Amino acid sequence: MTKTACVTGGNGYIASALIKMLLEKGYAVKTTVRNPDDMEKNSHFKGLQELGPLSVFRADLDEEGSFDDAIAGCDYAFLVAAPVNLMAEDPEVHNKPVTTNLRCHIPSHIRDGTDRSSHRPGGTACPRCSWRRRRPGSRAEHGISLVTVCPVITAGAAPATRVRTSVIDSLSLLSGDEKGLAVLKGIERTSGAVQLVHVDDLCRAELFVAEEAAAAGRYLCSGLNTTVVELARFLSRKYPQYNVKTDFTDDDQLLEKPRVVLSSAKLAREGFEFRYTTLDEIYDDVVEYGKALGILPY
Numbered sequence: 001m002t003k004t005a006c007v008t009g010g011n012g013y014i015a016s017a018l019i020k021m022l023l024e025k026g027y028a029v030k031t032t033v034r035n036p037d038d039m040e041k042n043s044h045f046k047g048l049q050e051l052g053p054l055s056v057f058r059a060d061l062d063e064e065g066s067f068d069d070a071i072a073g074c075d076y077a078f079l080v081a082a083p084v085n086l087m088a089e090d091p092e093v094h095n096k097p098v099t100t101n102l103r104c105h106i107p108s109h110i111r112d113g114t115d116r117s118s119h120r121p122g123g124t125a126c127p128r129c130s131w132r133r134r135r136p137g138s139r140a141e142h143g144i145s146l147v148t149v150c151p152v153i154t155a156g157a158a159p160a161t162r163v164r165t166s167v168i169d170s171l172s173l174l175s176g177d178e179k180g181l182a183v184l185k186g187i188e189r190t191s192g193a194v195q196l197v198h199v200d201d202l203c204r205a206e207l208f209v210a211e212e213a214a215a216a217g218r219y220l221c222s223g224l225n226t227t228v229v230e231l232a233r234f235l236s237r238k239y240p241q242y243n244v245k246t247d248f249t250d251d252d253q254l255l256e257k258p259r260v261v262l263s264s265a266k267l268a269r270e271g272f273e274f275r276y277t278t279l280d281e282i283y284d285d286v287v288e289y290g291k292a293l294g295i296l297p298y
């Protein structure tokens, strides 16, 4: 029987990739956006609708109950929509450890347990509310269980035709985008490494924990740990045409090698296998994607 999944924020980078994967796997998908008429943000839905049944709903995290219709009757709800600002000027945000930031920005997955008719899914639709109300992995209430995937900097191509977040940062050494590079440096300073994951592995991990009955709690999803210096050397070798800066002697806070390794051991223990574990693999398609989006010159 066809399963139905809701993915919130379908015009976002990660959500658009997840919708594509779900449709390709035979799911019916319901997605939400704040403005279904905004064709600049939603143009990729047309191509996705050719892959399978995809319906679009209007919903806003600031409007109580606005996700009810989209989530009603779904087997899974992937709560990916969230305001994202990796370049926050607020110093308090900068000083928080990365794990705290990730906790604030988690895409969460509500797995519908048994009784679909008796719960009101909209009551837990907001990731921020869900997080506050229930400890991750705690016993399901109203037949709903919550599993959380915390991704690191996500790279790779997706259907979304406008991106604002990690694609810009991951390409910053190639594009010369100083703000994006500052994000990478900030992450390295606060967490001891630059962690990367390919969007395809992230979506596979999200689906894995949704479908895996035993999955519970929080899962870190990181394909590899590197540093700005290592990344710059790799990109400079692989894409000489972009004149990547590799001399960072003016920045004595940057690391040669990761000081801390963020591990996805919990995912691996439960049987998940990453497909993209080298810089070569993670950067495989994001450069072409960056060119298509106008982030990088051809």
Ligand SMILES: NC(=O)c1ccc[n+]([C@@H]2O[C@H](COP(=O)([O-])OP(=O)(O)OC[C@H]3O[C@@H](n4cnc5c(N)ncnc54)[C@H](OP(=O)(O)O)[C@@H]3O)[C@@H](O)[C@H]2O)c1
Residues within 6 Å of the ligand: 009, 010, 011, 012, 013, 014, 015, 033, 034, 035, 041, 059, 060, 061, 062, 080, 081, 082, 083, 084, 102, 104, 105, 106, 107, 150, 151, 152, 153, 154, 155, 163, 164, 165, 166, 167
């Ligand atoms: N990309 C990463 O490397 C990374 C790393 C760690 C965690 N995450 C988390 O993963 C999730 C998705 O990230 P992303 O990179 O895909 O971000 P994104 O491309 O900016 O997507 C975010 C989506 O959330 C929607 N949204 C924002 N405010 C909303 C609101 N008030 N109500 C409803 N929808 C709202 C946006 O829709 P509009 O177009 O209507 O604004 C957009 O579709 C976020 O929770 C993020 O914090 C991402």
